[in-house]
Amino acid sequence: xxxxxQVDAGGRLRHFLDVEGLKRQQLxxxxxxxxxxxxxxxxxxxxxxxxxxxxxxxxFFEASTRTRTTFELAAKRLSADVLNLNVSTxxxxxxxxxxxxxxxxxxxxxxxxxxxxxxxxxxxxxARHAAPHVGVIxxxxxxxxxxxxxxxxxxxxxxIKGEFTPLTVAIVGDILHSRVARSQIHAxxxxxxxxxxxxxxxxxxxxxxxxxxxxxxxDIVEGVRDADVIxxxxxxxxxxxxxxxxxxxEYFQRYGLTEANLxxxxxxxxxxxxxxxxxxxxxxxxxxxxxxxxxxQQVTHGxxxxxxxxxMVMASHTTEAGR
Amino acid sequence: MTRWQIAGGRxxxxxxxxxxxxxxxxxxxxxxxxxDRPDGFTADRVLEVPGQVVCPGLxxxxxxxxxxGHEHKASIASEAAAAAASGITTLCCPPDTDPVIDTPAVVDxxxxxxxSVGRVRVLPIGALTQELDGERLSEMAALKDAGCVGxxxxxxxxxxxxxxxxxxxxAATFDLTVFLHPDEPWLRGDGCIHEGEVxxxxxxxxxxxxxxxxxxxxxxxxxxxTGVRAHFCRLSTAAAVAQVAAARAAGLPVTADVCAHQLxxxxxxxxxxxxxxxxxxxLRTQRDRDALRSAxxxxxxxxxxxxxxxxxAEAKLAPLPxxxxxxxxxxxxxxxxxxxxxxxxLDLPSALGxxxxxxxxxxxxxxxxxxxxxxxxxxxxxxxxxxxxxPTRLLSRGRNTPFAGWAFAPRVTHTLLGGVxxxxxxxxx
Numbered sequence: 128x129x130x131x132x133q134v135d136a137g138g139r140l141r142h143f144l145d146v147e148g149l150k151r152q153q154l155x156x157x158x159x160x161x162x163x164x165x166x167x168x169x170x171x172x173x174x175x176x177x178x179x180x181x182x183x184x185x186x187f188f189e190a191s192t193r194t195r196t197t198f199e200l201a202a203k204r205l206s207a208d209v210l211n212l213n214v215s216t217x218x219x220x221x222x223x224x225x226x227x228x229x230x231x232x233x234x235x236x237x238x239x240x241x242x243x244x245x246x247x248x249x250x251x252x253x254a255r256h257a258a259p260h261v262g263v264i265x266x267x268x269x270x271x272x273x274x275x276x277x278x279x280x281x282x283x284x285x286x287i288k289g290e291f292t293p294l295t296v297a298i299v300g301d302i303l304h305s306r307v308a309r310s311q312i313h314a315x316x317x318x319x320x321x322x323x324x325x326x327x328x329x330x331x332x333x334x335x336x337x338x339x340x341x342x343x344x345x346d347i348v349e350g351v352r353d354a355d356v357i358x359x360x361x362x363x364x365x366x367x368x369x370x371x372x373x374x375x376x377e378y379f380q381r382y383g384l385t386e387a388n389l390x391x392x393x394x395x396x397x398x399x400x401x402x403x404x405x406x407x408x409x410x411x412x413x414x415x416x417x418x419x420x421x422x423x424q425q426v427t428h429g430x431x432x433x434x435x436x437x438x439m440v441m442a443s444h445t446t447e448a449g450r
Numbered sequence: 451m452t453r454w455q456i457a458g459g460r461x462x463x464x465x466x467x468x469x470x471x472x473x474x475x476x477x478x479x480x481x482x483x484x485x486d487r488p489d490g491f492t493a494d495r496v497l498e499v500p501g502q503v504v505c506p507g508l509x510x511x512x513x514x515x516x517x518x519g520h521e522h523k524a525s526i527a528s529e530a531a532a533a534a535a536s537g538i539t540t541l542c543c544p545p546d547t548d549p550v551i552d553t554p555a556v557v558d559x560x561x562x563x564x565x566s567v568g569r570v571r572v573l574p575i576g577a578l579t580q581e582l583d584g585e586r587l588s589e590m591a592a593l594k595d596a597g598c599v600g601x602x603x604x605x606x607x608x609x610x611x612x613x614x615x616x617x618x619x620x621a622a623t624f625d626l627t628v629f630l631h632p633d634e635p636w637l638r639g640d641g642c643i644h645e646g647e648v649x650x651x652x653x654x655x656x657x658x659x660x661x662x663x664x665x666x667x668x669x670x671x672x673x674x675x676t677g678v679r680a681h682f683c684r685l686s687t688a689a690a691v692a693q694v695a696a697a698r699a700a701g702l703p704v705t706a707d708v709c710a711h712q713l714x715x716x717x718x719x720x721x722x723x724x725x726x727x728x729x730x731x732x733l734r735t736q737r738d739r740d741a742l743r744s745a746x747x748x749x750x751x752x753x754x755x756x757x758x759x760x761x762x763a764e765a766k767l768a769p770l771p772x773x774x775x776x777x778x779x780x781x782x783x784x785x786x787x788x789x790x791x792x793x794x795x796l797d798l799p800s801a802l803g804x805x806x807x808x809x810x811x812x813x814x815x816x817x818x819x820x821x822x823x824x825x826x827x828x829x830x831x832x833x834x835x836x837x838x839x840x841p842t843r844l845l846s847r848g849r850n851t852p853f854a855g856w857a858f859a860p861r862v863t864h865t866l867l868g869g870v871x872x873x874x875x876x877x878x879x
Binding site: 225246251269304336339 | 645646647649650651652653654655656658722723764767768769770771772
């Protein structure tokens with residue numbers, strides 16, 4: 128649905144809001160671009176002069192360390208100037224509206240907004256109301272989408288597994304509230320993996336989740352059987368208060384990833400997690416730190432993917448202006 | 451007072467089963483006769499309306515007027531003008547004001563303001579509980595004496611089922627209709643769109659169908675128990691319509707309505723986070739929409755209303771979950787309802803019945819008919835005068851409509867309220 132909003136007539140990324148609506152070729156282009164940036168972090172001078180003189184505003188209405196930091200690093204490695212704004216949502220609801228905040232930042236000649244917000248659809252809203260020369264990147268909106276996380280996960284899978292089409296991927300945990308899961312599901316189905324599975328109790332699955340093109344499991348041992356990739360999701364603390372789950376203990380018993388219940392997965396299966404991990408809830412330490420875990424590689428790849436989408440979105444605006 | 455001859459129109463009065471080309475005669479604010487000139491009648495003014503439809507002024511069961519308390523959104527004066535231009539002569543306003551309509555003083559204020567504006571008959575619906583707090587019963591007998599046509603708690607939760615039972619029993623004592631918005635607050639939670647395919651995809655918190663059906667089931671049991679006269683407002687699901695139909699088949703005399711936009715839009719219209727489609731109850735599936743249309747045709751749903759909720763622009767300018775629900779809907783009530791005729795579901799008299807005789811029956815007032823002796827509320831519209839909806843040209847102060855750009859055929863040309871001309875469409879340039 129966001130196709131027309133985030134992709135221009137030439138098929139280039141005007142904004143990066145959502146994996147949904149992008150074509151397989153566009154996802155590969157993002158990963159290929161990231162591949163070209165992946166070496167930058169290993170050099171003694173970790174910078175390319177691509178975005179000199181550009182200003183990128185990290186507009187975070189919701190707390191974040193990892194995502195904000197990797198976006199900042201990505202922008203700086205592209206030689207852009209970065210402004211970090213952490214606005215607590217309560218402050219905006221009391222006074223300045225989101226739209227007013229945007230107008231103010233635009234007046235300071237920002238070229239790009241990287242937006243995180245607790246409201247689903249917030250990045251779409253910002254993109255729809257931003258000035259035409261401003262690019263918008265979604266760094267997570269409510270329970271809707273976290274497209275750069277999904278793309279760094281795809282990048283990680285491709286680097287290890289090579290191809291997508293033969294893969295069975297299982298996503299374990301709180302699908303209902305997860306923007307990461309939604310974006311991963313769209314990415315995986317677009318990239319044509321053999322099967323996407325979700326594994327969760329019924330209280331953590333959205334109604335109609337099958338319509339996203341996934342197979343539903345409630346038993347983790349069944350769900351990970353013959354899987355090539357197992358992605359665990361973070362369980363937010365507020366989900367453990369007894370309304371959706373009786374306890375984190377029972378959750379770990381039934382849905383925590385351990386070496387024992389990974390036995391049915393393929394021997395070369397990898398384990399992923401978007402972080403931060405709750406050890407002993409989503410997975411045990413043996414698994415998190417074990418040979419199957421690629422969790423730290425995900426973090427490293429986050430910088431390359433974010434460099435890729437920042438440069439692609441900025442390029443579409445720069446050439447537009449030059450026309 | 452002006453003595454009118456409305457000449458040569460197609461007069462449709464669903465209450466009387468009347469549909470023929472004839473003349474309508476009004477004097478002293480009332481309908482005098484239909485057909486031939488009454489003996490000795492001399493008209494001061496003659497409206498020649500050949501090719502047009504002449505029907506009773508429309509009766510809208512719910513239009514928020516925003517006064518008192520929310521004048522930044524709209525006022526009784528602004529919305530009365532919009533109603534008159536839409537052929538609406540009687541409207542019920544819900545107690546979603548500040549202060550809420552829970553005392554005779556607020557009823558008087560609203561009625562006085564409406565009377566001084568004078569373009570539409572405004573009938574307040576009072577609060578079921580004081581300040582709509584769901585804790586303490588309002589002075590319902592006094593509200594009735596002050597002119598309320600019923601009482602409601604809107605979508606605000608009532609503390610417990612016992613209190614709801616007592617509220618219904620107390621309303622029944624004074625023969626007041628209770629207007630129920632079936633919406634179980636715990637199941638609704640902080641949901642903002644229908645729980646289903648679109649909410650799963652967009653990651654928006656959903657409002658499940660059971661939020662409506664659980665409330666309808668509970669309310670039906672309490673209606674039977676207390677014997678109160680009850681009306682279900684804004685049904686949105688196929689399942690709830692089936693519940694109401696079954697209860698009526700079993701002899702329970704409940705009525706129900708639907709708002710016009712629910713007959714045209716579905717959850718898919720929200721799928722690009724369009725906050726103009728943020729409404730409560732939410733837009734549901736196509737299957738639900740089709741069931742609502744069938745229920746309108748079959749008569750399970752008695753009335754179509756606007757559920758008019760004008761907002762200032764800022765109320766819709768935020769990420770969808772943070773926006774205020776509602777549509778500015780007075781000016782689309784007639785054209786959206788008549789689309790059911792264009793779609794072949796209803797004939798024109800039946801469609802107009804949903805906007806006149808049937809809602810009048812819900813509030814039990816002698817409006818919505820052209821029977822000789824009735825009040826002279828008349829809507830005259832051209833059934834084939836195409837126009838496109840341009841939000842900036844709405845008369846309502848609220849420009850929040852998802853129907854921008856829609857092409858409509860019927861256009862109201864004249865509205866009379868108690869024999870007084872309150873609207874004339876400017877002739878096309």
